[in-house]
Amino acid sequence: MTTTTITMPGRYRFADAARMEWVKLRSLRSTWWTLAVTIAAAAGIAVAVGVNTEDAAGDLTNNLLAGISVGLLLTGTLGVLTATSEHTSGTIRSTLAAIPNRPLVLAAKAAVFGAVALATGEAAAFVSFLAGRLALPAGIPGPALGQPGVLRAVVLGGAGYCLIGLLGLGFGAVVRHTALAVGLLVGGVYVVAMLGAPLAPAVMPWLPISVVANSLTVEQPGMAIGDVRFLSPWAGLGVLVLYAAVALGAGAWVLAERDA
Amino acid sequence: MIEVRDLSKRYGATVAVDGLSFDVLPGAVTGFLGPNGAGKSTTMRMLLGLDAPDAGQALIGGRCYRELAWPLREVGALLEARAFHPGRSARAHLEALAAASAIPRSRVSEVLGLVGLDGVAGRRAGGLSLGMGQRLGIAAALLGDPGVLLLDEPVNGLDPEGIRWMRALLRSLAAEGRVVLVSSHLIGEMALTAERLVVIARGRLLAETSVAELSAGAASLEEAFLELTADDVEFRGLPADNPERRVR
Secondary structure (H helix, E strand, C coil), rough: CCCCCCCCCCCHHHHHHHHHHHHHHHHHHHHHHHHHHHHHHHHHHHHHHHCCCCCCCCCCCHCCCCCHHHHHHHHHHHEEEEEEHHHHHHEEEEEEEECCCCHHHHHHHHHHHHHHHHHHHHHHHHHHHHHHHHHEEEEEEECCCCCCCHHHHHHHHHHHHHHHHHHHHHHHHHHHHHHHHHHHHHHHHHHHHHHHHHHHHHHHCCCHHHHHHHHCCCCCCCCCCEECCCCCCCHHHHHHHHHHHHHHHHHHHHHHHHCC | CCCEEEEEECCCCCCEEEEHHHEEECEEEEEEEECCCCCCCHHHHCCCCCCCEEEEEEEEEEEEEHHHHHHHHHHECCCCCCCCCCCCCCHHHHHHHHHHHHHHHHHHHHHHHCCHHHCCCCCCCCCCHHHHHHHHHHHHHCCCCEEEEEEECCCCCCHHHHHHHHHHHHHHHHHHCCCCEEEEEEEEHHHCCCCCEEEEEEEEEEEEEEEEHHHHHHCCCCHHHHHHHHHHCCCCCCCCCCCHHCCC
């Protein structure tokens, strides 16, 4: 056989793990399909909302960004799959043979997937905001990015995709089983919100879906429904970061402790 | 060299590896033999740091796998045919591993050529046959030009030409002074490929010997192996003349 002499000082680092994760993420066609559909879905819903808007009352920015709540499931599921498909296909053994430091592997995965999900989320938020505004009927003045709170709502809406995606990645690393992790994600993000609203209204502001819909993507902070006052945009962002961090921390612990 | 010292592993109530110790030296192909369920794959997973031992040590060049600076450039492993994602191409799979190990991309093309996969490197790996998947696993093991190779059932699914190729490859890798540990349950194949043998059963060492030594007192290596493991076979079919065996 040909011997390639490779002499490299030092040892593998985070950057090497991140390069590997980037090659893995970009070399699956499903990644690009999912991200394209995420953007298209947000834009489609925004156009539908725009066309059906009858007056300029209320938070138009929030209405136009309604598609984000639906699209979160796509980046969330992609996050789950980024973790679980390694276990179901056996790739995890190749991955850990190359980078045996398991928390480092998950950190690299989170950084690379998080960056891709953030870029996609911002694209989805801006494209849907602009497309929805164009679809507003003549005579209804659309919100402009320069108005107070509008740019913040769009940017934080895009970040919501990334954070729910990272939450999915953490769930996937903890349970390693695609259907179960997707179930947890859908349950945690959507179903709990539907059940929680009538049963325990006090928890509503803290649920991921309502943080995205009622905290991150609003022009006017402090939206309230009845007695329930939602978190401010930045507090909402902090809560989602915390959820994702806890899920990823648990994922790193499980990955390090369990046999692969 | 590989040093396994008092290694033990249990999964729930099942003892997979039980106080196992042996060495594997460079320069010769060492066959790792044992009946089904003997603990060969578990031992290999512990050598690679994938499973944590309950007791004992599995060392490569005096260190455990997790301490290696650039693992793929020190140890190449084939664990099972499918350690890759079906939706990713063979080339992308190898490129990911190369990226993790600061191995130049040109080396990916080199190993693809070496195992004869250049023609299908861009296709989804899920469409590869068992034998081609095995070749991809070999390519991954050779990627970092490592001094230690751990191959679990490498000839699984290979055609006769592929088996002959693998035999020559293993021998040439050992002749270059590498450590080559090959597990197999195909005794005839091991008789042709290996010089040294480590035989285990029920997670324990039965023999650490050479092919010549083990087969010396018997009609063939297979006979010698069956005699050696006779008391330790856990999964046994009924003999051909047993009336229970007839399908009704």
